[in-house]
Amino acid sequence: MNGLRVDWARPWLAHCSALGAPAEANARHQAVAAALQATSTATPMRFVPQDALPPEEAYEAFIFRTGEVPTRDNLHDFFNGLAWLQFPQTKRRLNELQAAEIARRGIGADRGPLRDALTLFDENGAVLDAPPALWKALLARDWHRLFVTERARWSEARLLLFGHALIEKLTVPRKGLTAHVLMAPGALQSIYPRDECIAEALSATHLATKPFMPLPVLGVPGWWPENDDFCFYDDPNVFRPRRPP
Template identity: 45%
Template sequence: MDNLAAEQATDWRIDWQAPWLAALRELGQQAHGLVQAGATVASGLQYVKQAHGLLPGWQFVDQQQLPVGQAYEAFICNQRCIPTRNNLHDFFNGLIWLHWPNLKQQLNALQAGEIESQGVGAQRGRLRDSITVLDENGGLLLAPQALCDALREKRWQDLFVHQRELWAQAQFLPIGHALLEKLVQPRKAITAHVICVPMVQAPAMCTVEAADAWLSEQLRSASCNLVNKPYLPIPVLGIPGWCLQNQNFSFYDDSLVFRASRTA
């Protein structure tokens, strides 16, 4: 690992007590500690993967193993190897692979299938573009129906203020690794694109493992139509408990962040 990469890794200011990292904390701290001690991101993730018996048959490898000119997604699918650079972006991508293995494999297979049939091209196309949104900036929100309705209609005061107590029953699980990278330096405007599921439709999803199995099956059975981008935008620091400032309800009066519905 070169000095610059080592310095950048050491300087990562990751707050592992942040609520959005709760499900990733144990493995994340282990991998981060290895990188801080001088390991490459790929080798740190690979060590944690093997130590916990995760992702059998898959490997994290250095980015240099990706042949020049070969599509990243196609290489992963064909070789079952995940090229990984020494940066925060790929570090969080690796953690999502460890925690959402079924979903990541399913998304990768869809991407590789599109590349095989359509080629890489100047534009990704509708399906690949939608997969990228989920992969980079997505999340899964499990919530009471009232919260799902308020989010869909961008009724921010209802979502975060008038029905705030309902958030005790809700759970937001980040999926996008770019989203997690941005949250290392939290800003009010950070917005995720979520698949919002009423709790009555998925009552047993109390763990990331269960959510991974459920969402992967939705993609496999085409119950979740990714081509139509089934996402709802949510400014994540508005989630109760995710930001001290949102205890003051004037936090939600910022119309540049909590934007009104176009039909309002």
């Protein structure tokens, strides 16, 4: 696998470093699909080279039909495979919903609101388990309250980055990188960041409403040394106020 080495000590990788570090080490010497397959223990999915995907078949439909995940030799597909290993129930649920929507609507220029939301969560999603005070500040996009006034409450919170594209981008951290935090059905309910709990929260009807809140991930206390200086949050290009209705 070409590209950057992964710094597994980063706090946003704490949930997947035990599986990810040895898999990445193996991927330096063999195809990513083979490295992931050698690591696979908890999922019946198989990782196969990208050329196993027929050119006329949609990626999601192929996975649903065969139980095989076409995988290229790059970091993006490595982190996608790692998500399959770490969160098999959630990834299967996303795939089931994608495949059902493809079967219903076919493949066209317009993916529709449900497939857009599924892709957004799969690529860039996150799950937050936090006290109500943090949720209220996040919903208001009151960044000063979220990260400064209520800073001590982050010791009670857990932010889990699910989206593999977001995690890939964080191999070169940039201040503006933003997760889309899934809001569970029921305005302020949080989801305990376990595979089965996330999968259960993925309702097609709810997801079609795009129930996500943006969260600049390097603003999380303890995740980036520069945010110890509270001027970090004064950047309106990253910490944008909520637009009036």
